[in-house]
Amino acid sequence: MTIALVGTGQMGTAVADAARAAEHTIGPTFDADMPLTEAPPDALSSADLVVDFSLPALALDHIERYVEAGVPAVVGTTGWYDALDRVRAQVEAHEAALLYAPNFSIGVAVLRRAVQSASTLMNALPDYDAFVHEVHHRKKVDSPSGTAQMLGEVVLNALDRKTHIDPEAQHSRIDPDALHVTSTRAGAVFGEHTVAFDSPYDQIRLSHAAKSRAGFAAGALAAAEWLPGRTGLYTLNDMLDHLLDG
Ligand SMILES: NC(=O)C1=CN([C@@H]2O[C@H](COP(=O)(O)OP(=O)(O)OC[C@H]3O[C@@H](n4cnc5c(N)ncnc54)[C@H](OP(=O)(O)O)[C@@H]3O)[C@@H](O)[C@H]2O)C=CC1
Numbered sequence: 001m002t003i004a005l006v007g008t009g010q011m012g013t014a015v016a017d018a019a020r021a022a023e024h025t026i027g028p029t030f031d032a033d034m035p036l037t038e039a040p041p042d043a044l045s046s047a048d049l050v051v052d053f054s055l056p057a058l059a060l061d062h063i064e065r066y067v068e069a070g071v072p073a074v075v076g077t078t079g080w081y082d083a084l085d086r087v088r089a090q091v092e093a094h095e096a097a098l099l100y101a102p103n104f105s106i107g108v109a110v111l112r113r114a115v116q117s118a119s120t121l122m123n124a125l126p127d128y129d130a131f132v133h134e135v136h137h138r139k140k141v142d143s144p145s146g147t148a149q150m151l152g153e154v155v156l157n158a159l160d161r162k163t164h165i166d167p168e169a170q171h172s173r174i175d176p177d178a179l180h181v182t183s184t185r186a187g188a189v190f191g192e193h194t195v196a197f198d199s200p201y202d203q204i205r206l207s208h209a210a211k212s213r214a215g216f217a218a219g220a221l222a223a224a225e226w227l228p229g230r231t232g233l234y235t236l237n238d239m240l241d242h243l244l245d246g
């Protein structure tokens with residue numbers, strides 16, 4: 001398969017390494033020096049699929065281009081999920097194929113299921129408060145991380161006593177109805193996510209820590225191999241549900 005890469009930074013490099021190791025070909029590549037938005041309309045025509053790990057601010061323009069060009073796209077770039085309904089409408093109108101995930105690590109997909117189960121139990125246990133915390137490297141441009149937002153929504157949807165996510169630093173007491181989702185940026189941390197449930201008696205923590213970017217790249221490559229031949233808007237969970245649950 002010939003894979004076009006949009007974004008050749010930390011993740012684009014990891015995906016290229018994984019793709020070459022699996023004997024795929026890296027086709028056209030785009031970055032700040034060769035922006036996709038300024039490339040000719042047929043710039044992706046030699047690719048079977050595009051993998052996008054670029055900048056949150058560019059994601060929607062890139063997605064529009066993939067959909068209109070009819071090239072299947074795996075999108076790892078975070079920070080655009082408020083526009084999900086618009087993207088879904090674009091994908092459906094063009095019968096395009098797009099798979100996105102805030103985190104392509106299979107371990108995070110397992111964590112998500114564990115958080116879902118724990119949160120459902122916690123709904124009946126009002127002594128437990130909940131919070132989400134994430135830690136990433138200093139170069140990360142968006143916060144909270146896409147993964148922390150996703151995990152926060154899983155908790156929010158299961159806990160009737162939480163009405164909204166509050167991602168901001170607090171300068172006064174937090175609203176008890178808010179789910180506090182916080183971020184730390186330090187050093188070269190690949191990505192750590194914790195969902196915790198805290199009671200007067202104990203604290204339960206569900207955590208994932210990436211050891212490198214290889215797990216994200218492997219998940220993105222698995223998605224790239226799964227998507228061609230399908231149409232619609234998919235998440236990594238749809239793919240895993242299909243592979244694991246049949
Ligand atoms: N879903 C997942 O599993 C994961 C998602 N991510 C997300 O992926 C995104 C990228 O992360 P990361 O690789 O660490 O970031 P980097 O900053 O290392 O890479 C960003 C890339 O975007 C490129 N870029 C900048 N401008 C343009 C443009 N106009 N057109 C095309 N490309 C452009 C940069 O180009 P240049 O190199 O020339 O500056 C760079 O190659 C983030 O949103 C991050 O949150 C990260 C890890 C895992």
Ligand SMILES: O=C(O)C1=N[C@H](C(=O)O)C[C@H](O)C1
Binds near residue numbers: 078102136141190191
């Ligand atoms: O920018 C990163 O590095 C990462 N971003 C993703 C996110 O925002 O959740 C996934 C991973 O944690 C690494």
